[in-house]
Amino acid sequence: MFWKTYLTYVSAMKKRLQSLLILIISLFYSTSSFASAEGEVDSLIQKLSLEEKVGQLLLVGFRGFGVSEEVETAIRDYHVGSVIYFDYDVVTKSRRRNIRSSHQLRLLSEDLQAISNLPLFISVDEEGGKVSRLKSRYGFSKKPSPAELGHKFQWQVRRSAEKLATELIDHGINVNFAPLADVNTNPYNPVIGSLGRSFSEDPKEVEDYCRSFIEGQNKAGVISVLKHFPGHGSSRGDSHEGLVDVSQTWSEKELIPFQNLIASGDADMIMTAHIYNRNLDIKYPATLSKRTIQGLLRNQLGFEGVIISDDMNMGAISKHYGMREAIALSLNAGVDILLFGNNLVYDKNIAAKAHGIVVDLVKKGTVPLARINESLKRVLLLKKKSGIL
Known part of the structure; x- marks a missing residue:
């Protein structure tokens, strides 16, 4: 009996040691791989001009089913590192924007990548x-809404997200602004709850569904973007139209999905919300708030990935801040990529204007070059990690 117990114990210990060894080896190679990628990115950063660096921090929308002069100029002359597709042009109220068919979309993505010196983030909502x-x-x-997926099993969510992401990657789209980590605390919310964009009113369920969605997209090779930090679920207004104050409705439980997905290493990119919350920052909305981005998201929650703004053309920003002021505030707050959807309003020179402003802000010392390099490194590391670079 003694020997049987002893042998069972030895066998169990052997299995544990084997598991530990496998874990140590995997951590070693993971650390070694990251160090190698970091070295390559650092070397690349040293070779880039200020103009090239700034371009990597811009994501712009454009008109055209093919490579128009507008987007070619943005990529070639202003080194824009990311673009976004829409199927509907808000200004002209027409479906003549970027998406017309499967064949057309695949060619567009291929042609855009072909004219860029550094591989692009090609994104979509x-x-x-x-x-x-x-x-x-x-x-x-046809894809089910988050609200519909919120009634499914986790494996069904993973499968649905993988199918969705496979369709994206097959058409050259490598970034999806999904899933929403917004908790459905206000089901009548005009931009979240009422549109079926939240998985659940339970923050833990939102976390679990987001993780399954991310796992599905990862399997297909698409980068997931969690949104909208620090939580848009309680709002009563639409930040597309103007500044939305959630000071009386927001609660800390809205941070739970973000916090836990960051802790588990599932968050590669997070989008900020243009919401104002005096409990977090008495002066600025989240996208422009150093207290919210650097203080809360970076320092308290420990997020080390890429932070992207919501559309800087939205009324919550554009109706209350000048373009130069908004860009300076957001970059100094810790935003890594500035998103100009160029659809709510349209300016064919948006890339040139945004690029020129950032370059001038750096040259005048309003935005430190170190801040640009910091964001650039995060962006390039994510491109490297995801196999884009």
């Missing part, structure tokens, strides 16, 4: 449900 750019009318699959 493909949440499913009412927020879908690759619609069935263009020959793409």
